[in-house]
Amino acid sequence: MMPSVSLAADWPIAAPTALGFEADLAEKLDAGFRSGLLNGLHSVLIARKGQMVLERYYKGQDESWGAPLGVVEFTPETLHDLRSVTKSIVGLLYGIALDRGLVPPPSAPLLPLFPDYPDLAADPQRARLTVGQALAMTLGLAWDEMRPYTDPANSEIAMENAPDRYRFILEQPIAAEPGTRWTYSGGAVALIGAIIARGTGQSLPDFLKTALLAPLGIEAFEWASGQDGIPSAASGLRLRPRDLLRIGQLVLNQGAWGNRxxxxxAWLAATATPETKTEEDGFEYSRLWWLGRLPTPALPGPRRWIGGLGNGGQRLWLMPDADLVAVIHCGNYNAPDQWVTPLRVWREIVLGNLRSV
Known part of the structure; x- marks a missing residue:
């Protein structure tokens, strides 16, 4: 078992060569930004073996859950939207709540946890829905987030505008046999957020603060809420990049931080085990985390990564075999090529410059 590593509070940055990277790692990243190949880049942080190896901040246009912030000069203290990386953190919160016996296991039926909708629970097909299917996004309910998030017909936006978000989700037409087909769904995550809040007796932000952030020494965060005052479990969290890196290190540590x-x-091992293939080529999914494989010069053959991915180019990427965590923030919200910059940073700068393990 990997020893627990608690990243130092003062975040000393080690020489890249001391951690197996090319010496000019930072220079290559800066050159990519200056050239325009890393369009919209806001920040990049890399930790290896529990030590910071790179921390870079840039300047650019930003938003807070869709509200323009103008041009921001990013620093270690700047909160940044996580967008759908929020989903992956909600997956961790469910695991913590389950460890404490506050929420049911993934095998539990879903509809009994929403007793306000007996008409939906009476539907034999909906009665077969489970918590685990919500965590894996295989509920089989119709849901369309392929439209831009500026389009009111996008299912997540329609959910946010609905008078009752949970009824809106649960009454969607059944489009596939439950448990058989992955469909990207902020609605599934909203259901998980509600189960956590009801089971713990705390709001989602309050449970995040007490159960996850405080033990890691994290104080600053924001969590956006919809018109109904309910925090968005799908996309509303804002954190400082260093604090997101801490959460990634916690996952890499198999849930341990110091002596706690x-x-x-067990929850994290299940999270890192693919449950279903996604509509994205080569990507898999489990408990609100993405999984895949990529080559790196430091290791033979493609190696598994696990990550949280968010609109605009937000990324929390881990490669356990390389003892590696990376945080990438960008401002390319809703752009069709938003995936290009973070993938270039991850593949060409991070993995491409790792030379030894």
Whole structure:
């Protein structure tokens, strides 16, 4: 088992060569930004073996859950939208709540946890829905987030505008046999957020603060809420990049931080085990985390990564075999090529410059 590593509060940055990277790692990243190949880049942080190896901040246009912020000069203290990386953190919160016996296991039926909708629970097909299917996004309910998030017909936006978000989600037409087909769904995550809040007796932000952030020494965060006052479990969280890196290190540590087990290793092992293939080529999914494989010069053959991915180019990427965590923030919200910059940073700068393990 990997020893627990608690990143130092003062975040000393080690020489890249001391951690197996090319010496000019930062220079290559800066050159990519200046050239325009890393369009919209806001920040990049890399930690390896529990030590910071690179921390870079840039300047650019930003938003806070869709509200323009203008041009921002990013620093270690700047909160940044996580967008759908929020989903992955909600997956961790469910694991913590389950460890404490506050929420049901993934095998539990879903509809009994929403007793306000007996008409929906009476539907034999909906009665077969489970918590685990919501965590894997395989509920089989119709949902369309392929439209831009500026389009009111986007299912997540329609959910946010609905008078009752949970009824809106649960009454969607059944489009596939439950458990058989992955469909990207902020609605599934909203259901998980509600189960956590009801089971713990705390709002989602309050449970995040007490159960996850405080044990990691994290104080600053924001969580956007919809018109109904309910925090958006799908996309509303804002954190400082260093603090997101801490959460990634916690996952890499199999849930341990110092001498404290914050999340059970069993939950994280299940999270890192693919449950379903996604509509994205080569990507898999489990418990609100993305999984895949990529080559790196430091290791033979493609190696598994696990990550949280968010609109605009927000990324939390981990490669356990390389003892590696990376945080990438960008401002390319809703752009069709928003995936290009973070993938270039991850593949060409981070993995491409790692030379030894």
């Amino acid at each position: 087990q914050i999340i059970s290793a």
